Amino acid sequence: MRRILVLGGTAWLGHEIARAALADGAEVVCLARGESGTVPAGVRLVAADRTAPGAYDALTGEWDDVVELSHDLGLVVPALEALAGRARHWTLVSTVSVYATNDEPGADESAAVVDPVDLTDYGQAKVAAERATAEHVGDRLLVARPGLIVGPGDPSDRFGYWPARLAHGGPVLAPTAAGRFVQVIDVADLAAWVVRAGAAGTTGTINAIGDTHTFDDFVVQAQAVTGSTSDIVEADDAWLLDRDVRWWAGPRSLPLWIPVEDSGFSQRSNRAYTASGGDVRPLQETIRRVLDDERHRGLDRERRSGLTLRDEAALLAEHPSRMGR
Template identity: 50%
Template sequence: MRILVLGGTAFLSAEIARQAVAAGHDVTCFARGTSATPPDGATWVRGDRAVGAAAFADLDGAWDAVVEVARDPLQAQAALEVLGAAAKHWTFVSSCSVYSDPSTPGADEGAALLEPLPMGQHGTPETYGESKSAIEKQTTAMVGDKAHVVRAGLIGGPGDSSDRYGYWPARFALGSGTVLVPDIADAPTQIIDVRDLAAWVLRAAEDGITGAYNALGDVVKFGDYIAESQAAAGFGGEGVIQPDPGWLVEQGVNYWAGPDSLPLWLPPDHGGFQARSNRAARERGMRLRPWQETLEATLEDERRRGLGRERKAGLSRGTEQKLGALWREQQR
């Protein structure tokens, strides 16, 4: 197959390109390449999507498959206008953030979506879900039954730069001082390994699968994930404290991601955010490795990158120790 990856230098898109090259496909990556280069074996066409349709001037011919990972509706629309007619199959990697209701566990692809970002507007981090919803609408309108919409959840595994899934095994491996863990043992987590997601994207393109699918891992209880993280890191449990969520909110600890957050901890009205149905994709051939294998590989990657490095998500050591001291004082 002749495959065009709009990206190919970062995390998921790079993994898709790597697997496509390994499978013997003719792979082209269209990317600026400012932070990384495409994998060996792929043709690299440099371009900056910020300039609009003119960015694609050096891409020609027909494509058996195009893979799009855009977050900005204007950039996505330009790609569809220039390349849509020349593609036999079009994958758009969307997100489960397009769903309007994060509270209902087990919801499937039929759940209501957020209102799309109005046409003509650039996407921002604050409008991520609305932007992805807009691109889904654009994609369906412009390439119709050639479109495979991949609604991914949280993606983990080696190379993840979001620092969310890897925070906990890395924290236990670091093992110094108080480790603050939210008391949410029964809360769901739902992570898909980047390698499994890339394989599903590629398989769907090869098999001509179209339609919208939740591309998600299986649900794992937070307490089981924490226990496995401790075991993988060889952590004995010393220094762990488990404040209740209300106390954490009072102290200004953030949910989910970002500075001074506790990754994978969600607000109480988000009980379905990490517990959606992945049944449809499973039935069409999406394969998932054991989640423990993903965790082991993530920890290995964290060790390579440095356990004590500055992170995009999680508590700083200073904040964690300060909160730990305060919590213990209040328990007396």
């Protein structure tokens, strides 16, 4: 039986990887503090603070694959020192945020990455983690660089904002769609691929991302899933920014909205991912999974990303196309 160690495993992606590994027939162990949630039933949790001395002492024997999720060198390096010599394969989950620019549609894994000089920056910290891991693991390493991970349980609310908002009804404020794209990876597809790639001994660096869709297509597909007939009210960048609407994520944002000049971020090549056995389920299936989860959690709940209905209504009242209505 394969032995898989997930460094983490109680938060969203780690939990999904542990579940997928267990379903694949592996013995699965998660090392985590256990404060972010529970491990899947059937998975063994080794509760430990990875910053404490002896954090890895309970992890005995050889491992067929170790999956590292952290970007913090203070966690990544001690784990490598303790475990790299006993791992047949090592998977570091990195990010496409390591790339230096986002202006080239179709860019692949050979694109230049940022210089890791500020490790408080997520992308730079991941570059440092990639390099430290390569030094310890060598040719046993798979660096998985996901794009935007979406699916049930997503704590960021970036993707789920849109199907939830469309399901709620009424006019919907959106950025101008021209020149904008959406590229996501379903968390279940990513987790299943991480497990399969580890079993196959896949190595190298791979952008683990889905297919590219225009923003218009994404909205149309979300409308089809939700049954929405909402009027989509587009606003240009300057109008939104002047009213303190924010890019991409977080409070008072329009999620997934990024500058047109950075549209390559959502148009990266996923050829290596699909060639290595990665699945990309239809976008509508992911939207449907997310919508079911949003309804379960509450369409009107407080969110980490997006506009509140009150803020959106105030903005719509100012929109030139709706003045006086």
